[in-house]
Amino acid sequence: MNNQTLILIQCQDAVGLVASVAHIIAKHHLNIVTMREFVDEENHKFFVRVVCSGVPAATALLQQDLEENLPARAQVSINPAREKKLVILVTKEHHCLADILVRHFFKTLNASIKAVVGNYDTLQEFTEKFDIPYHCVSHENKSKEEFEQELADTIMPYQPDYIVLAKFMRILSPAFVAKFENKLINIHHSFLPAFIGANPYRQAYKRGVKIIGATAHYVTNDLDEGPIIVQRTKSINHSYDVPNLVTAGKEIEKAVLSHAIHLLTEDRVMLQGNKTIVFE
Amino acid sequence: MNNQTLILIQCQDAVGLVASVAHIIAKHHLNIVTMREFVDEENHKFFVRVVCSGVPAATALLQQDLEENLPARAQVSINPAREKKLVILVTKEHHCLADILVRHFFKTLNASIKAVVGNYDTLQEFTEKFDIPYHCVSHENKSKEEFEQELADTIMPYQPDYIVLAKFMRILSPAFVAKFENKLINIHHSFLPAFIGANPYRQAYKRGVKIIGATAHYVTNDLDEGPIIVQRTKSINHSYDVPNLVTAGKEIEKAVLSHAIHLLTEDRVMLQGNKTIVFE
Amino acid sequence: MNNQTLILIQCQDAVGLVASVAHIIAKHHLNIVTMREFVDEENHKFFVRVVCSGVPAATALLQQDLEENLPARAQVSINPAREKKLVILVTKEHHCLADILVRHFFKTLNASIKAVVGNYDTLQEFTEKFDIPYHCVSHENKSKEEFEQELADTIMPYQPDYIVLAKFMRILSPAFVAKFENKLINIHHSFLPAFIGANPYRQAYKRGVKIIGATAHYVTNDLDEGPIIVQRTKSINHSYDVPNLVTAGKEIEKAVLSHAIHLLTEDRVMLQGNKTIVFE
Amino acid sequence: MNNQTLILIQCQDAVGLVASVAHIIAKHHLNIVTMREFVDEENHKFFVRVVCSGVPAATALLQQDLEENLPARAQVSINPAREKKLVILVTKEHHCLADILVRHFFKTLNASIKAVVGNYDTLQEFTEKFDIPYHCVSHENKSKEEFEQELADTIMPYQPDYIVLAKFMRILSPAFVAKFENKLINIHHSFLPAFIGANPYRQAYKRGVKIIGATAHYVTNDLDEGPIIVQRTKSINHSYDVPNLVTAGKEIEKAVLSHAIHLLTEDRVMLQGNKTIVFE
Known part of the structure; x- marks a missing residue:
């Protein structure tokens, strides 16, 4: 290359x-x-x-x-940067993070993970197996402003091309989003625009849908409203309860997020308003 | 059997x-x-x-x-009725109707189509090729009440097990829905609950989704909120404009509706609140 | 355009x-x-x-x-011919033919069907509903040579751009194929190269596969070995017997063949050796 | 439970x-x-x-x-053993192994991995991150008999319920297969029965298929002919060269193998001749 x-x-x-x-x-x-x-x-x-x-x-x-x-x-x-620098944000769920770390370890990610930042220490041990720095930035006993300031201070030194929210379960303020414009990538655990917001699998269960999905998208000020990069779905049936939906959903989430990262690191995504052009 | x-x-x-x-x-x-x-x-x-x-x-x-x-x-x-009686409601689009009529003609539908009722005469010629009675019940110059009364009067004599809204583009009143409880089946041209209401493909285009879909569901009083029977999706990309989305969507719509009819005619669908149990 | x-x-x-x-x-x-x-x-x-x-x-x-x-x-x-001329070859199965005729009738096929030729008269009545000439060219009591000569004589006057084998169940000789080089399009009822030849659903059943498929391809001298245009698959399970596989397969077959025709009529397929370049 | x-x-x-x-x-x-x-x-x-x-x-x-x-x-x-004991066999490719080890680490595998055995040491470092014993049993400078004897001696003490061939690239002899009847599970990197044997992606490329796939199956004496448990496919196009096919294929392989393991560990697979009954 x-x-x-x-x-x-x-x-x-x-x-x-x-x-x-x-x-x-x-x-x-x-x-x-x-x-x-x-x-x-x-x-x-x-x-x-x-x-x-x-x-x-x-x-x-x-x-x-x-x-x-x-x-x-x-x-x-x-020739935009060939190897993008990534910082990964997590909470407690491991599936997306693990998928990304394994690809990084075996050099199939085409990006350099600079750090993982979590608001819990749940994923620290796992992250450190792969010699990636893990920063625990707790949101507890802090105002949103303080928490986000600490988060930004932790991320900034790594100068990431993209900050990947790999099941990061805190809603970020417009101020934080503005600081990292067009750099924040989120995986939402539904087929947007269906089931915006919290507990999408619970919402899906209650609505009785026959398909679930996941969406990788840029984060903008409007919750779950940013430009969509990748979406995938999976057929389900009446026998899936909420935990089954969550389990099935995780497989889609990790595949969708990893594919979105792949597209971004190869500079295949261009932004136009609230939409993406993706040259696969 | x-x-x-x-x-x-x-x-x-x-x-x-x-x-x-x-x-x-x-x-x-x-x-x-x-x-x-x-x-x-x-x-x-x-x-x-x-x-x-x-x-x-x-x-x-x-x-x-x-x-x-x-x-x-x-x-x-x-032993509920082995061969269900169907009345099909249409407006101007042919794709769902044609798919159903062809199956009926070749005896693979497992149901008997008693009549097609349209609020335009667009599909009359096509329907009559298959020796199925076509009734044109125009909504023009009538109150909603009058129109629906005429519609009901046209349907009633056929005593249908199911009334299939095969791209019938008029919103039905609660009174009409109540008259045919659990008998009205609709195809909605989106992956519900995304893009409820009018122009879902236009909505999908504006949102920049990467997947479109269709939903076959029972009709209840809440627009597009009835129990879902079948859903399917198809991947799309930025190059689809609204007419392309409509064209691609029609393929899904007709497949989804025909599969839902198949499930209903084989008594594979049971209702529980706003959800369906589907024994495929 | x-x-x-x-x-x-x-x-x-x-x-x-x-x-x-x-x-x-x-x-x-x-x-x-x-x-x-x-x-x-x-x-x-x-x-x-x-x-x-x-x-x-x-x-x-x-x-x-x-x-x-x-x-x-x-x-x-x-500017190759904008509206391709098609002749459709059939035997007894209707599903692919019907799908094509309906699109033609409603002017969404982007091609002109000049005639349907069958080696039985099974599909004559249906074809003629759409005002398309139907020629019955029986293979019975004829040598292969005679049959194919009659077939060619029936097709030739229409000067078709493509001859679509919509479940035409006779194997064509190299001589016939040579006569219509790069014009013969077949739908094979399996996911090629699996299950070449006769009774692919029976073969699939015996092998216990968990997915079935269909393949639209150019016909060359080697049975089921021509350049592939479109393939699709569908998940199945142990509960499908051969008739179920056939029924499920027909849905894929008609979708695959219609999509292949769509690609050909828009000049999106180019040939390179035994492969196709398809600009979707 | x-x-x-x-x-x-x-x-x-x-x-x-x-x-x-x-x-x-x-x-x-x-x-x-x-x-x-x-x-x-x-x-x-x-x-x-x-x-x-x-x-x-x-x-x-x-x-x-x-x-x-x-x-x-x-x-x-x-009540067959609730938590199955697994031994994983590998060669050099990591993707299936990593997927399984991560699930095991986070206790979502519903099985206990007793050991990983490789005919190279390529995956030793990675395996040991997860505190799983890794045995390197080289096939070099050994007869097939000697190699398989050593392999069996390494596996036997763990008394595994299943031996998972997670991209193990040596063909096993009938004698070895007989020793572990109905316990050997393989992932084959094609949609069987298409492309049996070596280099399936090369074969797929040459044939110009539009879909690739992967198959998880029991190993029997006939190469790639054992009962199929899970299959999945993915659409591709002319722009995929062999390395692209391999990369795309790995995503399917790991998903298919992990799903097969999931089905086996929940005792959802029953054998009947050369076929499986899978109660999903």
Whole structure:
């Protein structure tokens, strides 16, 4: 992968964009390996993800060439950090964390886990088996503000690209969310927008649904309303009580979150308003 | 199937119910082929569906024996109508209706379609190809009351076991629903409880979900809140605009509705409050 | 769609192909709406499907420009027939045929069904409901050669783009297949390459599989060995006997075949050796 | 669960078996919580799995009562070992092992892992993080006989209920298989019976399939031909090269194997010839 170049562009739509982009790339002696584009016709936006073989002689020049020849205010990103830095936030449930730590240990995560932060120490022993620092930041006997300040202070030094809420069961304030804009990734244990909020499996049980699901999404100020990255579902039937639903749900949750992390670490997700463009 | 007996029981849970039921069935010289039971522990309810080989010498006696030996107010149904009578309600969309009519024509529906009733005449020509009576009951220039009275008057003479709303796009009043209690089956074009109400695909598009679905359910007074029978989903991505979602959704809708009809016509669905027990 | 241009290219891979293609398209004043490409690295082949807005002033010139500037022997196709002509071959089973005829009737098939040809008359009445000519070409009391000659003579006048074997249960000779190269599409009632040949559901039952499937594929000389277009599967369990498997399988078969037809009629399938590139 | 009784019965089919079983259970003052039965009509066999609340005063007497009142040679098992003992066999791939060890560590496996045995030491460090003994039994410089003898000698002292081949890449001899009859569980990295044998992903790539899968099955003398317990599939497309297929496949493999172990540890799998009855 070291002699490849990844280019991400997001701009106003216009005539001839693919040709412009391809032309500039060729001018810089790069060869397009794969190109995925999308035009959001409602918002007149153009998105493209290009993988090229070869490395530009002058990345800054390529960037400048692209910016000057694309619509004003185009966002051009050339070779964003290859290995993203992650901080994982947890409470007591292990399934998502364990899945991520195992992938990290065997080097299939394509990201570097810098730390795990929990509001309990439940998962400390397990985390430390994998030589990852674990910080216990309890929310007890603290105001929300104090708790979140301590949380931010713990996270900040690691300068993470993404903060993964791997079943972190505290609702974060708008102030905290603003501090880590577009970096907070959550796994919600339902098929959003169904069963927003607490106890989704209890809600699902009461409603008598025949399918449950999980959703990985960016965190925004509105609870469970951020841009969705990945969703999956599983058929169930009347014989599932709440504990059965929770058990079945955990399998989906960990698969969905790990897949979302995979997409993010490969820079396959682009944001447009409250939606995502995902180039799988 | 003619020398088989189907027994459905629903009652308060109690110790020894399976043994009692099996004992009484054996006493009447029937042999159990399959037996599916479920205990709703929250509501202390017992449900069982038994298929026996053989026909009871005296069905009334078997019924009496079961009722006397099961908890008070047990609902016992022996050989409910083998071939259900259906009336189908439609508006303009053909996909669900066509799927049902084709199954009916080739005798794989296990039910008898008595009539199709539409509030437009759009689907009349198609319906009549299959020699099924089509009634056009327009809602135009009528009060809701008048329209529903005419609808009921059209349906009533057919004495249907189920009235299938195969993309019938009018909201029915509580009075109408009460008239056909537990007989109205609807296909809703979303994965309920997500996107209740109008334009679910538009809602799904705006929310940026990565999965769409459909739900077949009993109709109750609360819009899209009745007991769910079948649900299915399909993965989508950012490239689906609203018309694409509608097209993809129709495939799910017709499959879900046909499967729900199949379950109902084989008496595999039992109601408990706002939920269903489905013995697949 | 009338002011769009579809361009399909298949050629040896080379440096700068996307740029070349995009440049030529821009030169002819077309704007790229979507572009999907694929490089088969094993065979050094490049495939691209481009949808442009606008119509070229001179299609022949655009074709020439592309051919001259792409690697030798590039296959360039501009605006292949928008509405494909289909002939459907059947035996006695109705489910795939009915699904296709209904879509055709309601104009959602994006293709024109010219005729249905069956080796029995079982499906004649149904076909004729939709005003499609039905030809009964019996195989009885004929040599394979005679039968296939009559079949070919019946099909040929319609000049179909594709001949869809919608549960046509006769094995076709290499000579017949050669006559309609890359035009014969079959639905096989198993998840190929499992259960090649006759009675796949019986084979699946005996093997005790927990999933069944169906495969839509091009027909080549080797039985059930042609390039695969679409496959789907469904979970089953020990309680399915052979008739249950057949019934469940039919639902998959019709969905898979209809989806394959949809892909073909939108020119989303390209052939490379014994495999397909499918730009969904 | 401690005051529940699990009863598994497998016998020739006969009239009145459910009634007999239910009657005897009631006589011993147990209450049926769930009862799942299956009649294999082809082989005239009856299978039932009953969960009762309560514990029999005399288990031996209950066993005797059942055996005496059921067809000759009925296999009756009352409360088989609640927590199965497992030995895991591995080679170099970690994904299935890790999934199992994590579940074990967090006590969601419902089984006790006694040891991991590998023919390389690749997974030793990881295994030992979880305080599970790891035995490296190399196959190098040994005859197959010697290797398998050493393997058996390593496994035997643990008296496992099941030996799980979690991507163990050596083919076992009939002699070895005979030694552990009905105890060897394998995960095969394809959707059996497609792609039996080596390099299934390479085979799948060459065939151009649109779906891949994995199969958990009992090991018998015929390679990849044993009774199937669980299968799952995943859609893929032309863009997957062999390494992509392997990566995608691993996610299915670990999910399938863990689900099979779950079913086995809850005594939900019964064997009938080369097939399984699975009471999910």
